[in-house]
Amino acid sequence: QSALTQPASVSGSPGQSITISCTGTSSDVGTYNLVSWYQQHPGKAPKLMVYEGSKRPSGVSNRFSGSKSGNTASLTISGLQAEDEADYYCCSYAGTSTVFGGGTKLTVL
């Protein structure tokens, strides 16, 4: 049950696009199309942004999109806005358990 690997931080200017990677193994990301992404603002509970790899829950902006290639999943945020500044976590089913990434701090410059 090793954590998924995410970059510690990413940054971008308003209006730009950024991508956060999430690298796992053939035991989790590579096998299951059950990757989800969460946004967490300080002091708040996480919010689901993408589920089952690329699906957006009702109410989530279409500026957020998810994809996967091999053992790596990605979250892309287009048209960056100030309110997107937060921590982002990926998550994947891993056979008999679920594993999160270490989190990525997004800074909007």
Add this chain to the structure above:
Amino acid sequence: EVQLVDSGGGLVQPGRSLRLSCAASGFTFDDYAMHWVRQAPGKGLEWVSGISWNSGSIGYADSVKGRFIISRDNAKNSLYLQMNSLRAEDTALYYCAKDHNPYRGIAVAGFDYWGQGTLVTVSS
């Protein structure tokens, strides 16, 4: 409106036990798998345990296996986590979370609703 209300946290000595509860409302509780996720102070998210809609499938993180027990009472719309042999490293904010898709085992599609969290502090 979906609501998950976590409770039961507190300060406990190492080696002791604590039972967390999560009261659910606003959705058909017994249609959905439920999970516990924790977050140590200043750290990332860690999946702790999950239970399928009918309690037929249960899973635990290696870090808590053999010490924690997850259960649910569908008649009471409630989820529980019995935490035994607590350690300092179990100190965290514990969230209950609902799976997005119904009628699943513990292979979570995504956690679409979260409780507000209940803080567990393990210290002498």
